[in-house]
Amino acid sequence: MxxxxxxxxxxxxxxxxxxxxxxxxxxxxxxxxxxNGAGKTTTMRMIAGILRPTGGSIQVGGVDMLARPLEAxxxxxFIPDRPFVYDKLTGGEFLRFAAALYGQDGPAVExxxxxxxxxxxxxxxxxxxxxxxxxxxxxxxxxxxxxxHRPELIVVDEPMxxxxxxxxxxxxxxxxxxxxxxxxVLMSTHTLEIAEVMCDRIAIVCKxxxxxxxTMDELREQTESAAMxxxxxxxxxxxxxREHHLDAVLGR
Amino acid sequence: MEAAPSQxxxxxxxxxxxxxxxxxxRQERRGSWGRLLLFSVVGGAFWAAIFGVAFRVLSYIQxxxxxxxxxATKVLGVILLALLSILLLSNIITALxxxxxxxxxxxxxxxxVAGVRLYLAKLTETVVHSSWMVALLALPIFTAYGMVYSxxxxxxxxxxxxxxxxxxxxAVVGVIITMFLVNVFPARRTRELLGLMGxxxxxxxxxxxxxxxxxxxxxxEGFETFVDYLAELRTPTSPMLPSEWAADMIMNWLLRVAxxxxxxxxxxxxxxxxxxxxxxHRWLYHSGFSKAQEGAERKVRRPLRGPLGALLRSxxxxxxxxxxxxxxxxxxxNTQWSQLILLAVLLLIYIxxxxxxxxxxxxxxxFSLVMIISxxxxxxxxxxxxxxxxxxxxxxxxxxxxxxxxxRSSPLDPQAMxxxxxWTGTVPLLVLAMVITTLTNWLLQAGVFMMAVSLGxxxxxxxxxxxxxxxxxxxxxxxxxxxxxxxxxxxxxxxYMMASLSLLALVIMLxxxxxxxxxxxxxxxxxxxxxxxxxxxxxxxxxILITATIxxxxxxxxxxxxxxxxxxxxx
Numbered sequence: 001m002x003x004x005x006x007x008x009x010x011x012x013x014x015x016x017x018x019x020x021x022x023x024x025x026x027x028x029x030x031x032x033x034x035x036n037g038a039g040k041t042t043t044m045r046m047i048a049g050i051l052r053p054t055g056g057s058i059q060v061g062g063v064d065m066l067a068r069p070l071e072a073x074x075x076x077x078f079i080p081d082r083p084f085v086y087d088k089l090t091g092g093e094f095l096r097f098a099a100a101l102y103g104q105d106g107p108a109v110e111x112x113x114x115x116x117x118x119x120x121x122x123x124x125x126x127x128x129x130x131x132x133x134x135x136x137x138x139x140x141x142x143x144x145x146x147x148x149h150r151p152e153l154i155v156v157d158e159p160m161x162x163x164x165x166x167x168x169x170x171x172x173x174x175x176x177x178x179x180x181x182x183x184x185v186l187m188s189t190h191t192l193e194i195a196e197v198m199c200d201r202i203a204i205v206c207k208x209x210x211x212x213x214x215t216m217d218e219l220r221e222q223t224e225s226a227a228m229x230x231x232x233x234x235x236x237x238x239x240x241x242r243e244h245h246l247d248a249v250l251g252r
Numbered sequence: 253m254e255a256a257p258s259q260x261x262x263x264x265x266x267x268x269x270x271x272x273x274x275x276x277x278r279q280e281r282r283g284s285w286g287r288l289l290l291f292s293v294v295g296g297a298f299w300a301a302i303f304g305v306a307f308r309v310l311s312y313i314q315x316x317x318x319x320x321x322x323x324a325t326k327v328l329g330v331i332l333l334a335l336l337s338i339l340l341l342s343n344i345i346t347a348l349x350x351x352x353x354x355x356x357x358x359x360x361x362x363x364x365v366a367g368v369r370l371y372l373a374k375l376t377e378t379v380v381h382s383s384w385m386v387a388l389l390a391l392p393i394f395t396a397y398g399m400v401y402s403x404x405x406x407x408x409x410x411x412x413x414x415x416x417x418x419x420x421x422x423a424v425v426g427v428i429i430t431m432f433l434v435n436v437f438p439a440r441r442t443r444e445l446l447g448l449m450g451x452x453x454x455x456x457x458x459x460x461x462x463x464x465x466x467x468x469x470x471x472x473e474g475f476e477t478f479v480d481y482l483a484e485l486r487t488p489t490s491p492m493l494p495s496e497w498a499a500d501m502i503m504n505w506l507l508r509v510a511x512x513x514x515x516x517x518x519x520x521x522x523x524x525x526x527x528x529x530x531x532x533h534r535w536l537y538h539s540g541f542s543k544a545q546e547g548a549e550r551k552v553r554r555p556l557r558g559p560l561g562a563l564l565r566s567x568x569x570x571x572x573x574x575x576x577x578x579x580x581x582x583x584x585x586n587t588q589w590s591q592l593i594l595l596a597v598l599l600l601i602y603i604x605x606x607x608x609x610x611x612x613x614x615x616x617x618x619f620s621l622v623m624i625i626s627x628x629x630x631x632x633x634x635x636x637x638x639x640x641x642x643x644x645x646x647x648x649x650x651x652x653x654x655x656x657x658x659x660r661s662s663p664l665d666p667q668a669m670x671x672x673x674x675w676t677g678t679v680p681l682l683v684l685a686m687v688i689t690t691l692t693n694w695l696l697q698a699g700v701f702m703m704a705v706s707l708g709x710x711x712x713x714x715x716x717x718x719x720x721x722x723x724x725x726x727x728x729x730x731x732x733x734x735x736x737x738x739x740x741x742x743x744x745x746x747x748y749m750m751a752s753l754s755l756l757a758l759v760i761m762l763x764x765x766x767x768x769x770x771x772x773x774x775x776x777x778x779x780x781x782x783x784x785x786x787x788x789x790x791x792x793x794x795x796i797l798i799t800a801t802i803x804x805x806x807x808x809x810x811x812x813x814x815x816x817x818x819x820x821x822x823x
Contacts, residue, residue, distance in 0.1 A: 045657075048657075048660075048661040049660060049661055050656075050657055050660045050661055052814065069663075070663040070664075070665060071663070073661060073662060073663040074663040076661070078657070078661035080657045082654075084653075084654035084655050084657065085655060085658075086577065086581060086655055088580060088581045088584040088585055089577065089580060089581070093576075093577075093580065096573060097573045097574075097576075097577050098658065098662070099569075100569040100570050100572070100573030100574070101570055101573075101658070101659065101662035101663070101664045102570075102662060102663060103568065103569055103570055103663070104569065105569035105572075105573070129584070142658075145658070
């Protein structure tokens, strides 16, 4: 469903993404892990067609994102890490607008909007301006926005930030069922437990490159770290804080 | 007990602002020489034009026997009064952002920074934000005064010494008004209320200027005796306002009059105002800042669909919903739609002025005057349209701001987005353009030929001005803005105004001579017919205006396709 080949993004002299190649088949939940500034968000935004790569190629469902962006974008739903929405639209209006961007309208869309708002507990807020929504409610609204046009692929950047435990659980179940029904999810996260429980395969990104990728077992094999937790694997691959660093920070 | 931490300087508190501005400037220089060149050329030409006009008018005034110096002082006072009204409005809008809505406030308010330092740092920021454009505008005028009156090498220092307190006082007034309002109303409502208040203030000043009838100063024949006219000149226009003090301080230097009063008033009242502002800040800021975090609007007042729905029903869903969305955002944001009131008032004043011209008094008007007035009318109508486009069309791309992720990740064609924004802004502007031009030409009793020239020019100019406004908005977006009302006064907004007014001047210059020739022939009863010269200049105007419409739209479509949207906004 997604094929990245030698994907690169440079900002001036700084290379944020350095030749990433990756393939995510249909019906898989794939996790992108990495420390802050590793290049995850840049990668996700290039896949969503928001940033233009400096080099390499992106294919979504066999369609080249650079050559035929509108066709490729029609297949995916993007959930950004920060829930910026139009303050002066109501939740219902925002979702109607999001569906229209994908060329969808009419009674079917209205029903879909009601269903989505209902399962995310936003139905009572449908006719209220989003400027009155909390951070978590906005996050849920943009998730609804990514689902409203029934995408084949969901690209989601830090999905659990700002969600209450009930919504987080709902999202986990939703992604799992979406994948079981043939959909594909590409998710970036810092939360290792979520990645360990939810993802079929994982790639650990560090300094713009993929340090390791595969299932949990494959990762352990690659790093020769049998029985290690994902957290230990992650720290081994990306480097964790050393004790004398902590001493320096906390000591008086 | 531990000692209180040492306090950061005001310069330190402003570090994110000035360092950010420097970084933007560096990026701008590195990014595109073309844009910088465009700005330098357009800005230079505009500046030179203001200087040229000011210099010529002043040189003329200075030569008027007996009253030249009085008239020059009076003119400077009126100019500074107009600038003062702009500053007051601009400061009211800016102070709300800098003191209550800015992103750095969470950090600054949470830090152990003394209130007075925060107040002074934010006051500096407010003054710079709201006054840079006025300062740029005043520079060529002051230069003209300095040159005509031989101000000497120290004149720039005197001008700065007069101008600094002149800029600070309206800023303090803006801050104090904001402090009171935020404590009474929640901040989001206050922003809307301030918009209305600012409009009220501006309309009052415009009315005031109108009722002062400055044109009387240019026509002494309206006074019964010369002594009356002299008395009018000697009477201060607004003795309680800093504009008068600043004008007196500057003119005293230029006319070599030793009078310390204006200096004492400017600096004394200025410093007292800053101190009073500090007291009010100490008294009201904390509670106001706390209130500013509250009070979002919840319920929608106007669902907005109805009659427009029937009109737009045949459009594709994406375009139709895009137009709906833009209209909803516009009419639900009081800071946006309330500007329409201002527009209506300004138009009324404009039409009232045209109507009060002596054309209707039965006197015989020289033909050249009718010509000049007709072209002046074309120019003024063009200016009004350019300003309206700056206010309503220029900000539309910036207002997408942080929601751009949604548009760019969807299969919406960026050109379709520009298309929607262009026509949503241009159609009302076209209606306005046609109404103003038809009405004013009718009031001016212009003939069929002049009416046709005016309507044709203004139609094409409106299309071009809209395209330029939208395109400059794409090239100079303000995605991170905390207050939509500030967008038109940004760097890009100013460059847009300069570009659109230069275009207008070019068109009028091209049209003036052949159109005058035609009208003169008609006036003398000679049928001149369509001359090759008329055809050539008419063709040139059409080509220029169509190019000024299509080219910017094409460039901005390409630009928007290449726009990179990072996590927090656009890069």
